[in-house]
Amino acid sequence: MLYQSAPAADRLQRVVLFHDFSQALGGASYLVQVLIAQLRRRGVLVTFFAGDDGSGFRRDDVDFIPLHGKPLLDRTRLSALTLGLYNRAVFSRVHDWIRCHDSPGTIYHLHGWSKILTPAVFGALRQVRERLILHAHDYFNGCPNGAFFNYTTERDCRLKPLSIPCLRTQCDKSSRAEKLWRSGREALRRELGGDVAGATRMLLIHPGQAANLKVAGWPAARLHAVRNPAAPPCADRVRxxxxxxxxxxxxxxxxxxxxxxxxxxxxxxxxxxxxxxxxxxxxxxxxxxxxxxxxxxxxxxxxxxxxxxxxxxxxxxxxxxxxxxxxxxxxxxxxxxxxxxxxxxxxxxxxxxxxxxxxxxxxxxxxxxxxxxxxxxxxxxxxxxxxxxxxxxCNSEESWAEQILAHYQDVLAEAAVHQEMT
Missing domain, CATH: 3.40.50.2000 (Glycogen Phosphorylase B;)
Structure with a gap:
């Protein structure tokens, strides 16, 4: 395997995954479970930070850390305005884990953060951003409403996120106030992460996503397409x-x-x-x-x-x-x-x-x-x-995992070179 044959200085030792939900509730939360299973099958150590209370997580071969957050839509308005913007407890928990357990062979993979987690996680991960990978299951790492879509006019949006025209436009599915709140989250994410990217690369689930993310300011060199896996629920053809x-x-x-x-x-x-x-x-x-x-x-x-x-x-x-x-x-x-x-x-x-x-x-x-x-x-x-x-x-689950592992290894190699130069 790629992570076994690499030089010792670049060898993958552990993957630290972050996702809002600890169980498969939809597309992205299902795929994070697939990724965990594929990594463990290959003998890769996994630490999994989940934004929720972890009551639905069943694996005992993973270092599992629930963060006990609530979905933003389930919070009171005051709670969403405060903890929904910045959760200090999550920052401390992640920051302290990195301080105690980080190694040059550790990859950090932020799979999804928009439903429970907050920009605080980017602040904690900033110290390891040269080994941080994001996953573009949506556009929340660039666009305030996560879609490059104006829900009011029902048209695709090509405005530069957080530009004056963007901030003046009510495109949110709920309200003008929520648009401003989401814009605040995106601005805070960029500030805490260090720039619009806040990571060494983004894995796109379709190459067509690159155009929107470039509008948001993502450098093209940090955008890499890895199509999602699809496994048909019906093995035999439905007539x-x-x-x-x-x-x-x-x-x-x-x-x-x-x-x-x-x-x-x-x-x-x-x-x-x-x-x-x-x-x-x-x-x-x-x-x-x-x-x-x-x-x-x-x-x-x-x-x-x-x-x-x-x-x-x-x-x-x-x-x-x-x-x-x-x-x-x-x-x-x-x-x-x-x-x-x-x-x-x-x-x-x-x-x-x-x-x-x-x-x-x-x-x-x-x-x-x-x-x-x-x-x-x-x-x-x-x-x-x-x-x-x-x-x-699409990919199979196996080919998807192998492509992601190749990106992990590339990131470790780049980080090792950067470390030698500094």
């Missing part, structure tokens, strides 16, 4: 051409376009199943009373939902940086309709694995649902192609 109905999998919210799916399915008169939880469930029941809500499901439950579906949909309003849900459906043999803003949309359509379109045009969306429900041959062709070729657009 989608024999099914009827649409499945929406993921967070049930406005930005994910759950309401667009509900409206389009109602117009088309096709069954719709939601797998997941979220704030928009009440609205969706009114928009499409016949829709079925299964709630959050484990992978077996997701597989059962896919096995009954003819189509999956990913109609997010913003430019999804990857689309794990879409690729898992495609790999299972269920074609997808995706918003053409998603970074993988063109790749999916170009490979004949699904349809990319403006899903915000609900009438056109409904028309496409009806067309595909009437065309068994088209669905069969996309189903077979997706089941055979989904891997062209």
């Amino acid at each position: 989608a051409e024999e099914n009827r109905g649409v499945v929406f999998i993921g967070r049930i919210s406005t930005e994910k376009g759950a309401d667009l799916a509900a409206r389009a399915a109602a117009i088309a008169g096709v069954p719709l199943t939601f797998v997941g939880e979220g704030s928009a469930m009440g609205e969706l029941r009114a928009l499409n009373p016949k829709s079925v809500f299964l709630g959050r499901q484990d992978r077996a439950g997701v597989a059962r939902a896919l096995m009954r579906a003819r189509l999956a949909v990913m109609p997010s309003r913003w430019s999804e940086p990857f689309g794990l849900v879409a690729l898992e459906a495609i790999g299972s043999g269920v074609p997808v309709i995706v918003n053409d803003r998603a970074l993988i949309a063109g790749e999916i359509a170009g490979a004949g694995l699904g349809v990319a379109m403006n899903t915000a045009d609900v009438v056109a969306f409904a028309t496409e649902l009806m067309r595909l429900h009437a065309d068994d041959a088209c669905i069969s062709a996309m189903s077979r192609a997706g089941h055979a070729r989904y891997g062209e657009l």
